[in-house]
Amino acid sequence: MTTMAEKPDYSLFSNAFGYLRQPLDFRPLESDADVVVIGLPFDMATTGRSGGRMGPRAIRNASVNLAWEEKRWPWNFRLADYVKIVDAGDLVYNCGDAEDFTARVEAFATKVLESGKSLLSFGGDHFVTLPLLRAHHKVHGTMALLHFDAHTDTYSQGSKYDHGTMFYHAPKEGLVDPAHSVQVGIRTEYNPEGHGYQVIDAATANELSSDDIIRQIRERVGDMPLYVTFDIDCLDPCYAPGTGTPVIGGLTSDKALKIIRGLQGMNIVGMDVVEVAPAYDSAEITALAGATLGLEMLHVWADSKGLVK
Template sequence: MTTIADKADYSLYSNAFGYLRQPLNFKPLESDADVVVIGLPFDMATTGRSGGRMGPGAIRNASVNLAWEEKRWPWPFRLGDNIKVVDAGDLVYNCGDSADFTQRVEDFATAVVKSGKTLLSFGGDHFVTLPLLRAHQKVHGKMALLHFDAHTDTYSQGSKYDHGTMFYHAPIEGLVDPDHSVQVGIRTEYEPQGHGYQVIDAAHANDLTAEQIVDQIRARVGDMPLYVTFDIDCLDPAFAPGTGTPVMGGLTSDKALKIIRGLKGMNIIGMDVVEVAPAYDNSEITALAAATLGLEMLHVWADSQGKITK
């Protein structure tokens, strides 16, 4: 008699707990994983609509739509045959304590990166990137930043815990080098004078090809260690309505994926996708966009690290 446990082909949503159906491992440092996925359920730094703390769960849930493919189009290899990914679940912290959350993110990420593994993080609001950068800097030194967003997040007037101030503080702390960093998709107010980062604003990005944008990124970043952070509101609300601060005039999901694919061969050392707020989503399209961007980043990372053998 055939039982459910004997069946190799489970229904799409059966027992789908980890990102891309990857195994949950709450002790990732003891695993042989190449990449560790962590959810950061935090939205106490948001200035718009709250709800980003539910983002990691929504992204995992939507990712089952991607897990069935043997090979992710248009990549010519099967990711699971070449790298091992584990999902460490969501970071646990004292609820309502931003300081505790910030320190726990930094401590966890530091341990993962020092172990030689790479971290793919899902937020949560964009503040989570600041403690992640602090952790990566301890191992990789000052980094280049590739930042996809509708906002520069370089505002100096915010509070200590604010999802609009991370990239104001990051250069001051010596975490990133703005002279080798690029912000793509910006379409809100900022002060260009003394900004430091190269900005490819959304209006310009929408007029350029993905290849032209990638060329500018490569010229700016060079061979520096590169941290990639993707705020889902970089995408136009037509492609990602489920976010706290939607802004019209953003990138298409197609162009974003093409830009990510174009990073092949660059020295990517860390990645995150943030600001998914599923309460404002429709038919999981924002969560699916975030899950897909994460998967694309994993393929680029695997290819760039020379992990592809078949």
């Protein structure tokens, strides 16, 4: 058990804290952090209900409920003993300028990754993943994509900035390889022959065991560098009502956590949680789901990097 003397003095930042009550650090490149958390308050690419720009704030607030645990169940280690996390706050960009936002995300993420740190990003609408993938590609090359969502986001129609077209553009830019990528939870129209990703649709995922889904993911991805992106609308709206494009028939939060937990040992190089829109939430359950999924990703990342002894 950690003694009081070993714990940080929360009074020093009690009114300004980040994810998991970590102090905000606006110079993350100068820190000795292993993982940098960044909020991406952007929803100009949404085609449904706006409000995702408030997602990072809501996730941070909800994460207070997770910060008190010494060891998160069912893990047998205390994350803070092995991983140093800093929260760099929300990305600042010229208001209303999607092009500026896109360039700043890619530039910031590239600097973080080139410094040897990893990144956990909170959106924002799902468009934010595209510039993140561009940055990760510069460091890790072509990646496998594990994409949790109600939608494939592979639609060829749409504007340059559209949260439904990122995974149409990403393979064309060489960022991800669909032949080694999996989409889980899909339950809207898609052309399975057209985009090349393996799809485990929501109805199938709800019938399969978590172990079956994990096995399929591992077989598909292999040892490729893996980027994990979780659109909160992958969850059924009863578990995550606070999102812009809710679709009934989704996964339970329990199954989603079990699948992520099953990624231990895989070569995870990047992570994000997107599309939390707190204006449509109830009792912060969507924000709490987003915060918890992020925390689960961090545990898997730490274990997979061999940091846990």
